[in-house]
Amino acid sequence: xxxxxxxxxxxxxxxxxxxxxxxxxxxxxxxxxxxxxxxxxxxxxxxxxxxxxxxxxxxxxxxxxxxxxxxxxxxxxxxxxxxxxxxxxxxxxxxxxxxxxxxxxxxxxxxxxxxxxxxxxxxxxxxxxxxxxxxxxxxxxxxxxxxxxxxxxxxxxxxxxxxxxxxxxxxxxxxxxxxxxxxxxxxxxxxxxxxxxxxxxxxxxxxxxxxxxxxxxxxxxxxxxxxxxxxxxxxxxxxxxxxxxxxxxxxxxxxxxxxxxxxxxxxxxxxxxxxxxxxxx
Amino acid sequence: xxxxxxxxxxxxxxxxxxxxxxxxxxxxxxxxxxxxxxxxxxxxxxxxxxxxxxxxxxxxxxxxxxxxxxxxxxxxxxxxxxxxxxxxxxxxxxxxxxxxxxxxxxxxxxxxxxxxxxxxxxxxxxxxxxxxxxxxxxxxxxxxxxxxxxxxxxxxxxxxxxxxxxxxxxxxxxxxxxxxxxxxxxxxxxxxxxxxxxxxxxxxxxxxxxxxxxxxxxxxxxxxxxxxxxxxxxxxxxxxxxxxxxxxxxxxxxxxxxxxxxxxxxxxxxxxxxxxxxxxxxxxxxxxxxxxxxxxxxxx
Numbered sequence: 291x292x293x294x295x296x297x298x299x300x301x302x303x304x305x306x307x308x309x310x311x312x313x314x315x316x317x318x319x320x321x322x323x324x325x326x327x328x329x330x331x332x333x334x335x336x337x338x339x340x341x342x343x344x345x346x347x348x349x350x351x352x353x354x355x356x357x358x359x360x361x362x363x364x365x366x367x368x369x370x371x372x373x374x375x376x377x378x379x380x381x382x383x384x385x386x387x388x389x390x391x392x393x394x395x396x397x398x399x400x401x402x403x404x405x406x407x408x409x410x411x412x413x414x415x416x417x418x419x420x421x422x423x424x425x426x427x428x429x430x431x432x433x434x435x436x437x438x439x440x441x442x443x444x445x446x447x448x449x450x451x452x453x454x455x456x457x458x459x460x461x462x463x464x465x466x467x468x469x470x471x472x473x474x475x476x477x478x479x480x481x482x483x484x485x486x487x488x489x490x491x492x493x494x495x496x497x498x499x500x501x502x503x504x505x506x507x508x509x510x511x512x513x514x515x516x517x518x519x520x521x522x523x524x525x526x527x528x529x530x531x532x533x534x535x536x537x538x539x540x541x542x543x544x545x546x547x548x549x550x551x552x553x554x555x556x557x558x559x560x561x562x563x564x565x566x567x568x569x570x571x
Numbered sequence: 572x573x574x575x576x577x578x579x580x581x582x583x584x585x586x587x588x589x590x591x592x593x594x595x596x597x598x599x600x601x602x603x604x605x606x607x608x609x610x611x612x613x614x615x616x617x618x619x620x621x622x623x624x625x626x627x628x629x630x631x632x633x634x635x636x637x638x639x640x641x642x643x644x645x646x647x648x649x650x651x652x653x654x655x656x657x658x659x660x661x662x663x664x665x666x667x668x669x670x671x672x673x674x675x676x677x678x679x680x681x682x683x684x685x686x687x688x689x690x691x692x693x694x695x696x697x698x699x700x701x702x703x704x705x706x707x708x709x710x711x712x713x714x715x716x717x718x719x720x721x722x723x724x725x726x727x728x729x730x731x732x733x734x735x736x737x738x739x740x741x742x743x744x745x746x747x748x749x750x751x752x753x754x755x756x757x758x759x760x761x762x763x764x765x766x767x768x769x770x771x772x773x774x775x776x777x778x779x780x781x782x783x784x785x786x787x788x789x790x791x792x793x794x795x796x797x798x799x800x801x802x803x804x805x806x807x808x809x810x811x812x813x814x815x816x817x818x819x820x821x822x823x824x825x826x827x828x829x830x831x832x833x834x835x836x837x838x839x840x841x842x843x844x845x846x847x848x849x850x851x852x853x854x855x856x857x858x859x860x861x862x863x864x865x866x867x868x869x870x871x
Contacts (some may be wrong), residue, residue: 293678293776297680298678299673300680300681303670303679306666309744310689310744310748312714313700313704313707314691314692317699327616332717332720332721333714333717334714340739344668375602376732381594381595381597382594382599384596386591386595391591391592402717403856404606412605412610412613414831414832414848415616415848416609418612418841419612428748434601434605435605440602443598481766494693498696498810500696500698505836515696516696516697516699517698539702539706542702545699546699549695550694553690570655
């Protein structure tokens with residue numbers, strides 16, 4: 291019953307693949323060039339000097355190693371923001387899937403509504419609110435707004451409905467286990483692929499966030515990588531410019547490599563979580 | 572023995588009932604702080620106007636809304652994202668759908684590799700995506716410049732009417748793989764027996780795609796379209812970063828979100844900025860809501 295592989299289809303999809311890869315390959319090649327070679331050689335050629343290592347060294351040490359500081363900030367925001375968001379979404383998604391309590395439908399309606407509310411409507415008022423609480427220009431201005439993930443909750447909810455059998459929970463109750471204990475010992479294990487999926491999307495969301503830190507932070511020492519890189523890029527353009535194209539390019543490469551590695555390593559896990567999440571669609 | 576067991580079960584259920592809140596409450600608390608409070612605050616702000624000369628706030632009722640709805644800058648920005656939405660989103664979703672069908676068809680060599688690589692741009696920060704494409708578009712050391720030298724063409728993606736398609740291309744590149752993966756996940760949930768039954772009835776691959784796969788994708792289509800509406804109406808990162816490369820092409824009110832941002836952070840017009848944000852929020856939510864209703868009605 292297995293259909294034959296089609297070279298034509300594979301060929302057409304290869305064009306798609308090339309479109310996807312062109313900017314990434316260009317970035318990889320460009321990160322090996324000196325600033326002079328960037329301007330004087332074509333995008334698909336290697337430069338006269340292989341400068342990848344000196345570019346990396348220069349990126350990490352430029353202005354007393356501010357780039358490393360941004361890496362550290364980004365990691366901190368990711369761990370606290372995405373980690374916290376995943377924990378909250380997991381508990382709430384499980385609660386909504388496995389308990390029948392009063393007000394459950396209201397919570398559902400609220401969440402569906404909130405998914406349709408664009409961040410635009412929230413960003414400026416959130417900034418003003420945080421500003422009046424003295425929270426702007428602190429790490430909490432980035433971490434706290436990252437804690438809510440309605441879509442993560444939705445994924446866990448669907449996943450828990452499928453993956454955690456009600457009978458198992460009742461058996462544990464009859465054995466005398468409390469609800470928290472059942473959650474931590476029985477449910478969490480079964481929910482793992484769903485949790486990894488939500489965590490991964492949360493990590494990408496926080497790692498790649500630009501708008502929120504742009505409005506919340508004015509202190510370069512608190513910047514995440516995204517805002518830092520865009521500042522470097524602006525510095526390369528304007529009047530009295532100090533062009534550091536090679537650092538912007540190498541820094542960009544260093545910013546995307548960790549995420550791509552994580553996606554490859556956890557591939558099997560998060561894809562199974564996502565597929566199960568699609569069940570009830 | 573049956574009686575006490577039923578009783579026991581009823582007691583367990585009653586205890587369960589209240590324990591559900593235990594799991595949901597922490598999320599709801601943060602949600603209230605970060606969703607409901609800012610919306611309420613924005614609504615409150617939008618009813619006032621900052622007085623530049625005398626200082627202080629004046630209550631103006633719906634005055635800001637009346638101003639916004641006849642604000643040429645806002646209308647221009649809203650029209651621009653609407654055009655963007657009508658052209659870019661269908662293109663991207665059709666591409667994503669075709670890719671998902673191809674990867675799911677079992678007729679593709681190395682399907683797993685295609686799935687992973689086409690998804691990769693999603694892991695690339697928007698800032699980096701714009702920087703990369705910005706360089707590629709440029710004639711200084713980008714591919715556009717290289718192609719012009721090589722082929723004698725005169726491509727200038729960052730000028731004039733090419734700017735919007737140039738942005739559309741970046742957005743498509745970033746999100747087509749993500750949408751593909753959502754479609755693909757939905758396709759994976761179709762039971763294998765359905766295909767076998769259809770094959771026995773003599774249905775070919777095209778017919779199977781139309782009769783089985785596309786209906787199964789309806790829910791996923793509603794979800795990704797809603798996310799695309801929200802994404803489009805919030806368009807900010809791409810034009811805002813490209814602005815440093817093409818300041819004359821991209822105005823401070825190029826998209827509604829850029830307008831709201833610049834009103835707040837360059838103009839200190841917080842009330843008016845909140846008004847703009849609310850109008851765009853209501854517009855987005857209304858479209859998303861109608862879509863959700865239609866989508867779920869048809870899916871039932």
